[in-house]
Amino acid sequence: MNLRLNGRVALVTGSGRGIGAAIARRLAAEGAAVAVVDLDRDDAVRTAADLPGSRGYGADVADLDQLRSVVDRVHEEFGRFDILVNNAGITRDRTLRKMEAAEWDEVIRINLTGVWNGCKAAQPHLLEAGPTGRIISLSSTSYLGNFGQVNYAASKAGVVGLTRTLALEMARAGVTVNAIAPGFIDTAMTRAMPAEVFNRVVASVPLGRPGQPEDVAAAAAFLASDDAAYVTGQVVFVCGGYSVGAGHP
């Protein structure tokens, strides 16, 4: 594996399992020391145990104080802080007619405010890092519109607006800020759907298969590396052509 991230320190939220764990593994394979952060601390510690030079931490991204204390601890323990991956996210899918206010609030708080919290907590360290500084946040093709996901789509559209704006604010320091919009990826999140819905969505993916967490991790590693030094304010679609087939960007 190409050691593009040798010497860099990365923090990945929601990386105890799923896409986040794959991103943590890929960044570590490319030479980064990774802080694996998850609401489920045991999962975080287990994932980090397999990655040389990495450590697991428990934190809720919806809580700015908790996240800030982990970010500052990572900066202190690892001696620097280069890459923030805002990956933690949830779904609470229902049509608006059936959705409760609490389901709206919870998704916005974790998926959107959680990203703001990560950026807010890490910004001083990323400005110090300068041209190795990176923010990568998980959006979703759902931000373009997806039945039964008004809360999730709004949160993921918010991530795009935040990313494009923060890219402008941090550009002078050389820090890049980008988002990844995965399509349909095979994780616990999508396996929670009834099998027939899962299979129907997969059948509509032009490349004919669900994405794997590793497909998303490869894009994250690119954005984290010097190869992407001139890429900022962008949304990278990793969706097997799903959004294109639906007539979207």
Ligand code: NAD
């Ligand atoms: P997942 O449910 O498999 O894993 C999510 C992880 O985030 C879990 O380890 C969970 O404990 C953690 N988490 C949840 N709430 C948290 C919180 N408040 N604080 C800290 N950690 C928390 O999900 P996934 O499929 O791996 O999704 C990862 C990201 O990718 C999410 O932002 C999701 O919206 C996005 N995404 C996923 C898909 C997909 O098809 N799976 C598609 C597009 C975007």
